[in-house]
Amino acid sequence: MNLKEARDNFLKGFIKENPLFVTVLGTCPALAITTKVENALGMGLALLFVLVLSNLLVSLVTFRPKIRALVMPVRIPVYIVLIATLVVITEMVMEAFLQPLYVTLGVFIPLIVVNCIIFGRAEAYASDHKPVESMIDGAGMALGFTMSIVIMSIFRELIGAGTLTIWTQGEADVVLDLRFIFDFLGITPIDMFQKPVGAFVTFGLILAVIAAAQNAKAAQAQPAAEVKK
């Protein structure tokens, strides 16, 4: 794999094969925890750790033909053991060192174990590629997912609460209070966007914008193709 291939492999998770907005995987945590930017960053970090290492481990146990022959008949339980171990480690580390975030994310941390993105990448990519390639793929996909949920959380928190909570786990809290914009406009934040219905509306709006952009692109490409004929 040359540098360009590695770059393409990494970047495909951001736009072309974005797990949330293109392949629509991992929607449960995306809808549930995007009430604050901090939650999205925490979930993104957890997913990054699990996905990079699960891709690496799956690739390691399937890369060499001899080991592959042993693992392939029981690959699904093997993947589950590997992913579950990584998720439990993530859970314990978060509970110890990022306790408030651990409480906020709640059940969605252990539920990473059934996140379709992780299992999907293990089966569709890591089991057929080299360890380094698999790690790059995992990092790209995890960061692409993180970017997506951060976008959703910025939209939801800003419109729904008028703030942007970046990080509150350490001594110094990083919270941008932008309610003065709402005061200036003489309106109040729309609380609905902090609730589950707001998550669906936000997700729907973003998917609609992406679909509109894709349609416009296709419409532009079509006349060009006809002219070529």
Add this chain to the structure above:
Amino acid sequence: MKKGLTSGIVLLALGVVAGLLLAVVNAITAPIIAANELAAKLEALEQFYPDIQTAYDVEEIILEGDIDSVYVLKDKTTGDPVAAVYSVSSMGYETSVRMLIAVNADGTVHAYSFVTNDGTKGLGLVLSDIDFGMTGADVGDATAFDAHGGATVTSNGVLACFTVVAARYATDLGGN
């Protein structure tokens, strides 16, 4: 048969490695998690003793029964118990009344608060704000207890909490 055995061995080996890895991580994180949990509990007890985290050594005793945990406050220099806070519950009206009761070494009630008290619909929330007359009284002195009219069952539940603590506090505070 041979294939099935091989698969089993692969899974067993993987399970052993995963188990060992989890044990190592647990050994590192478990004390930190326990310390975090104790700090969170002590923060809740600051309502009774604002300097609890700095002025006292706190020993947590986990129990089974009406009292689920006791926090014994010990003098930092002498190590003598000076007070104890009891997390205690008793049956109220339909559901249980859960309270925190702080008792001084001489057996008098330092303060108390309700953790949950949703047994008496409508009155339940009001009851949490009511003075049952026990602050400063001997924890086992039922005559000092001022029951609330119209919520007899819940009042009895609250009194039962004090009674349970009265039977226990000498064990923790040395019967001073």
